[in-house]
Each structure stands twice: as C-alpha cells, then as structure tokens.
Amino acid sequence: MSRFIRNAFTLCLVFGSACLAEDSTETTSVSLQLDQVIEAGCAKDSVTLLLTCGDAEFLRRVWLDLAGRTPPLIEVKAVAAGSSLNRGEVVKRLLNSTEFARHWGRIWAEYLTDRRPFETDGYDGPRLQQFLTEAFRENRPYEKLVSDLILGEGTSDVNGSVNFLLRYNAEPGPLTGAVSQKFLGLSLQCAECHDHPHARWKQQDFWGLAAHFARLRKMTPAQPEEGESFFVVIERPAGEFRVEDKRAKPDENGVAPTRTVYPQLPGRPRSNVSKQRRTVLVEWLAQPTNPYLSRHLVNSVWERLLGERLVQNLDHWPPEAASTNSDLLNLLAEDFTSHDWNIQRLIQTIVLSKTYQRNSSAEEQGDATVDVLQKEQQFSHWGRTRIRPLSADQLHLSLGQAFGYHYDENDHRLAVATGEEFTQDIPVNNLGATSLTLARTLSLYNSDYVRGAVELGSEAAIRLYGPTVGAEHVERLFMSLLSRSPSTDELEYFQDLGGEGDPREGLQDIVWVLLNSTEFITNH
Template structure:
C-alpha cells in the first residue's frame, strides 16, 4: 500500500515534472506550436518527418494495414491479447471513418491495458529467473505497476516513487532492490539502463572505452544507492522495509577513493539539498536537469510499438549509437515531457500515425527496418501467447472479451506459471522468431493444446457444436478467434470440404480441433504483424 507520505511526495514530483524544460531550451520558448499539441496533430508531424526520410531514401512505404491486421496488432500491443470474435465482427462491419481512433481509446481505457503494461515493465525491471520464494514479491510489483498504469500516473512521478520504495516485501517495487541484493553498483547499472537508456556499467571497472562515462561518473551515480538497507523481522528472506541510513559510501575498486553522489548529467549532489540520497535522485529524475528520462521512455515505447527504437538497443543511447531519426526523437521527447509525462497520450499519438498503421506485407524487398516504412513482425511473448489461447481452452475464468480484471488470469496462477516457464524462449528480441524445440513441442503437444483441441474440453469447440451453425460459419469463427480475420475463399472451401467428410458430430468436433491445432501452430498466430 502506498503511504500518505509517498502519495504527497508523488504529487510534489509531478509538479516538478511540469516544470521540465528540454536541454537547450528556456522556459520562454518551451511551448510547442499549437498545431503540435494535440495527439492528432503530433501524429501528423511524426508521419511528416518519416515521409521526408522515405523520400530522401527513395523508398515507397507499405500499403495501409487491413482492418483485421490493425485490429489484431493494436490489441496485442496495447492489451496483450487478440480480440474476441464479437469485437472482430463488429469492427470489420463498422463503416465509420473514426473506428480506429475509437478502438485506440477503448484499448487504453481497458483494465487489460494496465495489466499488459505491468507485465511488460515487470519483465524489464525484474526479469524472470528469481528464486521461488520471491514469487509473492513479484506479484506485489505487478500489482503496483498495474495501479500506476491504470491511473495513468505521470511517468516521472512513477519513476520517482519507484526509486524511493520503502517496502521490501510483497507490496510495491521493493523487490527490484532486493532482487539485486541492495548492491549499489547493480542498482545503478539497472536503473541507468531502464530509466535513462544508458550503459553506465561499462565504466564500473575503468573509464568507458567508447563513451564519455568515467569510473567516477559510474560510482558517483551508484553512491545514491549506497545507504539503502533492509530492515525486517529477520524471518523473511526478502525483508520487510527498505530504509536509508545516515552512513554508507562507495569506493572506486582497488582504491581507497570514496565517491560522493553525482548525477549522470554531470552535477555533483549538494548535501544542502536535503532528504535522503534516493530522494535527491528521484527529484533529479523529474527535473529539467535530467535530459535522459523522456528520451529513454519515448525510445522504449516506440520500440514496443514498432519493433525497434530510434536507437537500438533501447538501453544503449550513447552518442556513438546515433538515432535513426534524431529530429523526430527530440520532438517526441519534448512533446512527452510537455504533456506532463503522459504515457497514454504518447501511445495514443503513436498508434494513430500512418506509420504504425502500415502493413507488414511489402511488395518487393523490404527496406531497412530503421526507416519504419513497413511494420516488422514481432514474436508474441509467452504472456501474450498464454492470454491468446485462453478463449480456446476449457479453463476456469472468463473469455478474453470481458474487459474487467476478473477476465485476466492472475500472474501467480499455477497453470499460467507452468506455461510461462515452459514457453520462455531462448531469444527475447521481439524481431527474431527463434522459438526452441521445447517451446514448439509445447504448442504442438502440451496439455494446454490438448485442452484446446479435445472435443470434450475445448471451450471454443464446445460453442461450435451448436446445431444451428453451418460448417462455413464454424470455419469462419475459428479464423476470427485465432487469426482475427475471415478465411480466404480457398481456405474456406478446403476446410468445409474436410468437415463435410466427417461421419458424426463427434468426428466433426475432432476435425475442428485439428483445424485449431493447425491455426495455433501457424506463424500467423504466433507473430504480431
């Protein structure tokens, strides 16, 4: 639970965030032109800058995505799941020109948005692989993140509150600290990567070989975490509280040189600033002196939606790793900061662009991915794959058409955990489809697949047993439920012919199960395109 003190501090940090001024700008010239303030106008500006780059490169962009393609993509990116059949039918039948904009608003307002963002950010902050006794604390972090995204808390305030976490147990973000054993160098390296997009840890043992970071810079940043300690009843390994003591310093390795706190922007922390060192750092994170926070978040969100960032990888935003579109990154960073660090507004803007709504299909050889002239395919995460299979399975709970949190399988659910454990692939890069043999076998022969394709267990198959449905309607429903599109004429003809050869209703259900198996194991199902 967030304490009253934390809540007051969050409000203070949010107010500080409103005063953010980008590097090189004064408060007088901060305000963007009126035509760039609305999400619609900013989306047009994004497309304008991208189109200029396409023209310079002599590249033609892909065609606009079909309604089916856009619907599936938006659901997966914003809600982490494919749309239910009823939504697919309604969206494809809708002839209003604003239906895509209305869909974006609906997805951002859904509890599934907060749940999906919590899943995504939890993986970034505390990757899988912790010991089993830490699982309850992971759930606490998931719940905390879900609350922040559900309330659309300003990002700078969310980061500030994260940094001053005071609970080390099952409530809130304290597990981030304890998962890294409260070691200042690990906390510094991870927070720099996640929140600032910087690889400062390369300067831990020596000055950075390719960047301007020095050992003193790294250990100066690590000094902000040098006084964090765990205080509890001694029985729980994860402890109960995180406290900031009055003592604790860091030294450069193999020396006796003590390093005082130093902000990554280059300024030494002043002892007269007051508060604990972590509080000083959290205030700096939300201040105009921090040029990294908005850029790192914009780059990370862009990568989430487009498969790669302006700077790739997203946690290596060094001067040597030049942005593919520096002007666009700068303008979006200013736009994001000026909006009050509103993540939903940023996402709404980007998903509304022509670039996001381009097709993944391309006539001819694909241009370089960094031009964003087509939408790259992204492998579904294990979490997305699990949620997408729920409407097909005979499991307890509600189908994915329900927008309440009751429709979301709890992160701690044993069946979910078993599935995720088996499906965590060897490659976490979203653009690389590199599923291993165990994962392929899990989809082909696992217990969940058996449940989805068994005539007496599969939820979808049970619904398709209704006698008033024709075989064409059954095939169409299977395609809408799995691939978010109707079958082609050729697919429909072959599959209805196959169903027509079945001698009994039970055999027909088994044949429908075979079709489910084929569709779920197809690249079209396991890729976000």
Template structure:
C-alpha cells in the same frame, strides 16, 4: 516522504482529474484538452515520415487490413488478440473515424483493468525480470510490485512520477504488511554486492544508458569512464533492505535509507565510495550524475541529504528520462526503436529519424509525461497503420539485415510469452473451466514459467527474430493448453462453433480464422478443409479440431503483424 516539488504538484493535479474520470468515464486526455493536440501532432509526424521515405526513395507498404490492424492494436495495448465479437463489431463499423474510436475505447475506462494488467506485466518483466527462480528472489515480492504497477497504470500515473517513486521508494515490500509499498521491490533485490545491480538497472531503464561495462574499465566505444559508474553508484549507498522475520521465517523486506558512513570510515560527512581501477589502484567517488552535475554535500547522513531523492530529482528533470521511455514504447508498438538497443543511447549511438524522435519527446514532456497520450499518438500514426508485407519499393527497409529502420512497413514480430498465453485463452476459452481467479493466476504462472524457462527479458534481442525452440514448439503442439483448446467439451470455443446449427461448414471454418487470425480462410485453406471433411467422413467436429490445431500452431497466429 516528500518528493521534489515539481512532479509532486503535477501528480496532485492528475489525481484530482482522476476523480473526475471516475465519474464521467472520460479519459485524462480529454480533461486537459490533449485530444485536440493529438490529430495535429500525428499529422505532423506523418508528414515527417512521408518526407523521410521520399528522401530514402522508399515507398511505404499498403495499409494493413482492418482485421490486421485491430488484432495488433489489441495485442499491443491490452496484451491479447481481440475476441471474435470485438473483431466483428469493429469490422462491421462503417464510420470514417473507426480506428480512432477503437483506440479511444481501448484506452478508456471500459478496458482500464485489462490495460493496467497488461502494462503492469510488461513493466514487471522490465523492472525485475521474468526469472522467478533467480538467486535474489527472496528479496523481491512479485505480487507487491505488480499491485503497485497495476494501481499506477490504472491511474495513468505520469511517467516521471512513476520513475521517481520507484527510485526513491521506502516501506515494506509485501502486500498486507504495515507500511506496504510495492514500489520498493524494484530495488530490494538489487542492493547486495554494493548496489551494482541497482546502478545498472536504474540507468538502463530510466536513462536508457549502459554504465555497467564501466564498472570494471573505461568504456571502449563511448566516453563513459569507470569513475562515472561509481559516482552514480554512490547515490544508492544509503539504501538498506531489512529482512523481517515472523516465527523464524523470512516474511518480508523493509527498504529504508540510513546513514552511510563511507567506505573509508573517516567521517559520515564525507561518505565516499572506493573502486579498484584496472591498474589495481583504489580511487574514490562521490555522487555525480551522468551529465556531470555533482552533489555538493558529501554527507552520508540522512538528516543532511537523501541521496536517492537527489538522484530521482536529477533523473526526472533530465532529457534522458523521456528519451528512454519514448524509444522503448516506440519499440513496443513498432518492433524497433529509434535507438537500438533501447538501453544503449548516447552520442556513440545516435537515433534514426532524429527529428521525429525529437518531436515525440517534446510532445510527451509538454503533456506532462502522460503515457496514454504517447501511446495514442504512436498507434494513430501512419507507420503503425501499415501492412507488414514488404514490396519491391521498400524491400531494403529490413532491420533484420542490419539496415536502419525506416518504418515504411510494420515489422512482424513474435508475441511474447504473456501475449501468447492470453491470446490462446481468448481464442479457445481454455480458462473458462477454472472458476477461481487465484487458480487462474496459478495456471498462468505455471504455464509461463515452463514456456519461458531459460528465456529472460533481454533488451539486446531485437524482438523481430523468432526465438522459439523445440521444447516451446512441443509445448504448444502437444501441451495441455492445446489439448484444452482443441477439445469439444461444453463451453470451449470449438464447441460453440460446432454446435451453432445455423452455420454451414465454411462459415464455421471462417469463424476459426477470424477468431485467431482476424481474416477469413483462403481458397487453398478451404480446399484443405474440404479434403479433411472427406477424410473424416463428414464429421465436421473432427475437421474443426484439425484446422484449429493447425491455425493455433502457425506463424500467422504466433506473430504480431
């Protein structure tokens, strides 16, 4: 399968660079000279923020402490808190460029595997949802898609290539099978029911647009028409998932494109889609992109035109592609997007700070959709460096109360389930007992499934609102993971702290706070530890267990701030 010329060429360039990367350990950015561009771009965007704050008579919060900043960076880039060693090494660094250096390090080969693992989870949830029990699960191979995403993120595949591959993928969905292509799993579960889900997800994820309301009627708020939904839908009608059986059992799904004869059955050279309007009348639709560009060839024959490939070409050359992902990534790091909700962009819902948004978009496209470039630009900027504590002069900058975000402080937000699980493991070494990596995967899957029951990824929900429930809180307080975390068996984090005989009691307490919260204990916290020490008649292990339990169940641990 050959894709359109433009992105293909770019990917070959990048692939060539990657072989260099493997030898030198340099980032792609350095190869292209991106590194030189970033400080200028960051300074330029920071200046625009300063101006915006001044205009809004808002004074930004103070800088976050090094500990806070380091903690959020690990959480957002790698999906976990830093280990005690990683944190201490950062805090001990005196260099003026220490923050830039840490960003470079986390994006380098040293952390490539973890980086790819984290971002493949983020995209896995976005592309097929968290719900592993949904009705269409038999059509999807989660591990297959995960494998594809991991490879893509460790190669820092340009985003337009990633998008194109996911939209046009053909092949077998299951790892190990002939013609395996994990990317097909984005669509294999979305093609029943006339590919309505494929239409909805593709437009939400890659265009940042909601077309689904117009499936049944014209959009009440913007100019979307019902016909536009079905015109977009018509691009997916050649896609066909085939079930492959082995010994009577469903083994895998093979996604291919085949001739679409049209719903009227008149002629495959005029392959149309019909939809029912509200007044009950049937209307016909042919492929037309969201910007009005129509596919001139109405043929449903693959030999004439491959509709998914035509759609992918339109998507990767449209401005929506970069806008949607820049907005989504900005929200990933800053808690709010320029446009909220992230998948409802358009003239009816304009971005806040449009000039800044445009600068980022322009730079991202200029740098050939390099995701690491975009991430680096965002995390090195001033908004990401600010404290999450509001003060008198920026108290009104609070999107929770409905005001448009100005990013004059870092909006504290709860970790997602995956970040929480990974962070609990970092802070407790609770997984060290599990030797085999497949068992570790099972343990993770099991915990996440129980923690996220009834809790699917939902783009509508601003991530700053705490969604915890009683069952989740009970699971954290009393569940098996917390029992392991507070155990003193050999190898646990607590055991390591308790058995280091060169530490005094308060140094031990400080180590707990640093490991989990990236700060030392406050005076009242030390007083409570002292009181516990008396309660436990000097048994320090008991004090450590109580304090550790309290720290790991606190909002300060559960939030990115």
C-alpha cells in the same frame, strides 16, 4: 499527398467528437508530425511506403499491443460485417481498460527485473507488478513513477515499489547499473570496474551515482512467522560509499584500504546532500536538461509497438549528425515531457500515426516481387510494419479470449471470463519462454496444454453449430483465433480438412492448424 491530407482530416473529425477533444486533437497533430518526419526520410532515400492496413488488421494489432491479447469476437464480427472502425475510439477505450494496465504492468515488471514476476527469496515480484499495474491504470506521470521506484522504502509486501530496489539487493553497484540501463538507456554498468571503452563514461561517474544509494539497507525479519516472507528497505541517517583505493598500499594482510566516494552526478560538482541523497538523484533524472530519462522511455515504448528501437542505446547521445530516428526521438520526447510525462498520450500518438498502421504486405500495391534489400530498407525507414512473434503471455491470453481457455493443473479445461489474471507460470511453463524456437513449436505441436485448447475450441464450435463441419464452424474459428473472416477459398480449404472422417476430429484438426499457423502466432 491528397490521400494523406484526407486521412489526417478524417482523424481530426473523429477526435472532434471525443470527450477529451482538445487533448486528442493535439495528440493527432503530433502523430501527423511523426508521419511527416518518416515520409521525408523515405522520400530522401527513395523508399516506397506501404499503405495503411485495413480495419481487421488494425484491430488485431492494437489489441495485441495494448491489451496483450486478440480482440473479442464481438468487435471482430462488427468489422467483418462491414461497419467501419473508429480507430481513435478503439485506442482510447483500450488505454482506459484494466487489460491495458495489466499487460503493461506485466511487461514492465519483467523489463525492470529481467525476470518473470515471481515471488523470490529476495523480493516480491507479483507485488512489484501490482504496483506497476496500478501506475499504468491511473496513468501516473512517468517521472513520478520512476521517482516512486527509486525512492521506495518500507516493507516488500506492502510497498510494491520497494521491490525494484530489492531486486538489486538495495546495493549501490547493482542499483546504479539497473537505473542507468533501465531508466536512462546507458550502459554505465561497464564503468563499475573500468572507464567505459567506447562511451564517455568514467568509473568516477558510476561511483558518484552509486554513492546516492550508499545509505540504503535491506533488512530481513529476524524471526518471521511460519510462511511469512518479506523484506524491509530503510535509508540510514549515516554511512558512505567506500571503494578500494588503488593508489594506497595494501596492509600486511594484503587487503587494500578503501576510500570514500561522495555523491556526484555525471558532469556536476559534488551533490548537495543536505537533502535525502536519492531525492537529489531523482531531481537530476527528471530535469528538462537531462535528455536521457524521457528519450529512453520513448525509445522503449517505440520498440514495444514497432518492433525495434529508434536508437540502440543513448551512450552516444546526442548523435553527431541528426537522422530521421534522432529527429523522431526528439519530437516524441519533447512532446512527452511537455505534457506531464504522459505515457498514455505517447502510446496514443504512436498508434494513431500512419506509421504504426502501415501494412506488413505490399500485395495490394501490386508489388509482389519486392526483394530482400528493398524490404530491409522499408523496415529500417519505418515504411513497412514488422512481423513480430507473440509472447507466451499474448498467446495464452489470446487462447483465453478465443475459447475461454484457462489451463490449470487440476482442471485444465476450466472456462473463465477473459481478462482474469492468470498464474504467472502457466504461459511460460507450457509454451516456453522464447518465441520462434523449436521448443515453442513442440509445445504448439502436441503439448498437453495445446491439446486441451484444441479440444475446448472444437467442442465450443460443435455446441454452437452442431457436429457436422460446415462454413459456420470455420468462420467462427477464424474470427476467434485470427480475428478475421476467412476468404471463400479458405472456407473451402478448411471445410475439406474438417470434413474427412470423424467430424469431432476434423474440427480439432482445423483448430490445430489455425493455432499452429504463422498468422496466429505473430502480430502483423
């Protein structure tokens, strides 16, 4: 416990010097509460918590999670040289960076659409991503962000947010499914066709919600100019949501008559529709008494940072009996809503907790023979950090960071400043969409893309330290790719590998092994 208090104290001191001192100290106190909930859960079930990870490991982990890439060489070098890392400062700087906004804008665009943000024949994916990136950059309150997305109107190439509606064709059914799944964490979409078999959702709930979107209309320009593609979403002044009336008799052609469903929110009387209908919906979503919007966001951010959700979905919320996970969800959600739905604050709270900073390895605790069930318990109690595979985007950006690599159809060894936006399809076309598959392995093994990176990486090392493979080469490549310096025997191991035969080939072999290594292609 004394160690725990000391750590907490250090963290507070760190924040004392920051310019947002008051706010940050407060965040840290929530981080502490979070850790206490987890420590209590572990103590109750006699699960051993792992220690906090070292600076090099933290730096790599948090850069990958917040900026989507490995940390820059200069910061890795500083840690390797022994200067102690001010973790709070690192996090603050990252949250204020363009790279954070871009990375989270990208993952959120994929999340909201279930697709890569391409331009499609129905909506403008890149424009949606741009809108989200801007929102993350200015740290727009989440409640405002959601209302922008739901209330979107206008032209797809001008108003980024409207592309969320367009992704779901601006139709009541698909939109209601998406809103409940993406913003509320509810599987309400099942209730479109029938009462939900396991949860409390009725078909009436689904339809009542859907009716709030009844007056939306998607319009396509009648005579677009050459090469021009855009769509318009408008809210009509009239029109109702109609569904098949199962009780009525079909007409002579066998067509069932329809009936009107009026806007109604789950568990509420029919909505007052003197206002715009979507506004009624948005107000309900963001009400403090509505538990879903904030909890689902916390749950999703937690999953991004810790590798698994706190609860699978919110269909059965609130749970019958409280648990560590439901307590955590409540703690973070209450802090989140009472601080203006501040996403950066939430992320800061999580990544500055000891829970986020735990080791993946218990080696230094002298515990080398932990068995699979113990490990499983440590994972489920958040007492050990999961090893998570990098996404195609994270790999691509990390290679950009390491070697200035920017694969391009025409000139695939073009070096550019890191942090530049890349063409959306480069990472998935070259590395495959899914991690930890044979297809991804094949790309890492011998794709044109990876061969280009290997050549560029080895040439850079030669330019700096000459053609004979020495310790500097290995050291440099370790820091560029693995964000740490090699141990003595690793130095020897890789010098041996690179020293045989042609030095240029030897260096390429070193880069190839590091690039294919589990350590490089995962976050840990």
